[in-house]
Amino acid sequence: MNELLHQLKKLTSIESDADYARRSRQLILQSVREPKKKFSIAALLGSSLQFGVTVALTGILLLVVLGGLGIGEFLSPFHLASLDPTNLRAEAQAIDIQIQLTDLNYHESLNSQSTPSTAAPTISSSITPASKDDVQKKAAELGISSVSPSSSESIGIDEALNRLAE
């Protein structure tokens, strides 16, 4: 045991280079040290205030985001009374469309027109443009007012279309 300890003691002769030690010391003592942060009431209040501001801003941001989602639902077209599909359907059915055929004189000008080319099919001479009187007569048969929008006779659009289709 003593021999062992004696051998270990020989290790105390290990030394560093003198130049290295001098340079190292100089570098270390010249290095900049960060000052120790001292505890103070002002620092504590400052950090608390900073935390409080952070929490407040986060809360405001959340309110804006959630509020924006709520406004979006409110502004949705399906929530406006005037754009409710159910109401729209009911209003459409309640509309009483009164269609009145006005002056039907659009065929009078066709008599003076000539056929454009030989390749085009010719208009049969047996087909004559309807005269104004013929149209008005036909309209009267169907019960459709053909002259004046102020006529007292008026029917719904569905009925008018059905009569024309007959």
Next chain:
Amino acid sequence: MIDGEDKLIERAVKGEASAFGHLYDHYQPRIYRFVFIKVGQREEAEDLTHQAFLNAWQNIQNYEHRGFPFSSWLYQIARNQVIDYYRTSRSNLSIDDADPENFVGPENTQSAAEQKFELAEIRLALIQLKPDYQDVIVLRFVEELSLKETAEALERSEGAVKLLQHRALQELRKNLTRKK
């Protein structure tokens, strides 16, 4: 422990560089020796010792005197530096690690070459031990720290240090006997 160490530490904690310089002059050879025995390379030992003292100077305001020598705190820092060094560099133990030229010994004893060779052999036997065993051997028998100071430096209880010391000496004796 140096005379007036408490006053020096107090002044160093307040930021007085000259006070820390005195502490450096006293403890640098010991810390260097401890690190060199562990790593075996002169340049590495110099770098690690420098870093250990730099860390100590940067953090000395956090040092609290708890009845132990300042050296225990320095050894803790140096030990952590060596641990980090082993983590980052995968150094394998080899006979080249015990280069006798790395040892600077006194010239008035037996021939310098023989002494250097002996030192290299002892170091080789030592570094074959586990790191905890090495630390206990070096701190207790080379640096001559007390059991209490060694426990503080190794951040262990005195009982644990006693047990480590016993096992470390047994292992070291085996290693030295095997070499012969």
